[in-house]
Amino acid sequence: MKNILLSTLVLLVVMSCKDKNATKERYLYDSNGSINHVSVVVENELWDGRVGEAIRDVLTKPTYGLPQDEPLFTLSQIPPKVFSDFVTKNRTILKLEMNKAPSIVFKDNVYAKPQKVIVVSGKTRQDIIDVISENGDKIVEVFRGMEIAERQRQMAKSQHKYISIKEKLGLTVQFASIYELAKERDKFFWFRKDITTGHSHIMIYELPYDAIEKNDSTVTQIIKIRDSIGQAYFKGRLDETVDADGNKVSSFMVTEDAYTPFHEETIIDNKPAFETKGIWELTNDFMGGAFINYTIEDKVNKRWVGLEGFVFAPSVEKRNYMLELEAIIKSVKID
Incomplete structure (x- = not known):
């Protein structure tokens, strides 16, 4: 009898956790932001130095095929300490994390939906620069894919x-x-x-x-x-x-x-x-x-x-x- 009660309790706890996760997914806020606008979450000192230059080299290079030079994306830098509440709801986010093993992770719908969050990590500034440079084409591809999908979604309304x-x-x-x-x-x-x-x-x-x-x-x-x-x-x-x-x-x-x-x-x-x-x-x-x-x-x-x-x-x-x-x-x- 005790075993049956214990099993039932465990099952209820698991189901409760699943329900909470489902609820969290259902109630994600709608993402926002202008087309071709990327939020970059990075410390001011990194943004003003070589790390920021590496980011701009990838995301603000000229868009090919236009009569005048226009950047691929318009960037907004956000220090991590103020990255909260409504500013996390932008549709495309590049987030930098120091003092971690070098890596790049592509995430969907972290703070809102639809949303693409790219997290770049490194132990040093050079690690961050190397990861960004090596994955520049993929970063652009992911963000542009999101913007194209968003524009299609908007046009589908009419x-x-x-x-x-x-x-x-x-x-x-x-x-x-x-x-x-x-x-x-x-x-x-x-x-x-x-x-x-x-x-x-x-x-x-x-x-x-x-x-x-x-x-x-x-x-x-x-x-x-x-x-x-x-x-x-x-x-x-x-x-x-x-x-x-x-x-x-x-x-x-x-x-x-x-x-x-x-x-x-x-x-x-x-x-x-x-x-x-x-x-x-x-x-x-x-x-x-x-x-x-x-x-x-x-x-x-x-x-x-x-x-x-x-x-x-x-x-x-x-x-x-x-x-x-x-x-x-x-x-x-x-x-």
Whole structure:
């Protein structure tokens, strides 16, 4: 009898602990923070020295593919002694811990949700610097992945209703209803959203399977295709006007030659794809901006699927606009 009572008591204690843990998980606060904003929890003296420099070298290096230099992330330094209450709820946190074995740990939903907390430890300052430098690409990848997921979550609150995308292209892509249809052809869609000082664009299209060959000239092929699309659909304000000499002006979007595009192979929707970033401009005009292009190999349907975002936003930062476009493109699901 005593054994039965003891077993029952132990079981109740275990279940109580599980209930408390479940309750703690359920009642995590919602995370907050601006897009591309990272809180760095580190002592002032470390932040002002070589450790801080190592952090900034990784997290504030220029974002590739923008007309002007903009850092990957905006950083806020927080001394450990004031890291409590609402300041722990930021969505992305880099936390440094001294006098511990060198390591890096990636944690989810520690103080709020959704949240990514990266803890870097070391016995010395050089240990911390080495861990950060060796894992810089992974740190950036984790934080950017969180920001893309957050932007997708925000846009999901008000989804578009353009069912013809799925009907004509056999795919779905998620973006907010604020984007308006600018042009639609049989296998081509162009959507546009007005922003503070300009406009943001997304285009979705299909290419024949033989339109691109995977070889050393793939990036050149992709640039030629996007330039041909630009010439066909994205005309400048001076297009078809007549200049002072009586000549008809031709103005359309092309890839800027002076800026070498970034190009690499990647995976989108579990399919091989090419990522291309660069600068666009209008011929015979002064408009331009950044673009990001993903060309996806759809082997099942024997075709290529193209998704591109580009922005015109003079005199303002473009980093967050481009992250939104990347988030839209990476939401694609191909049937």
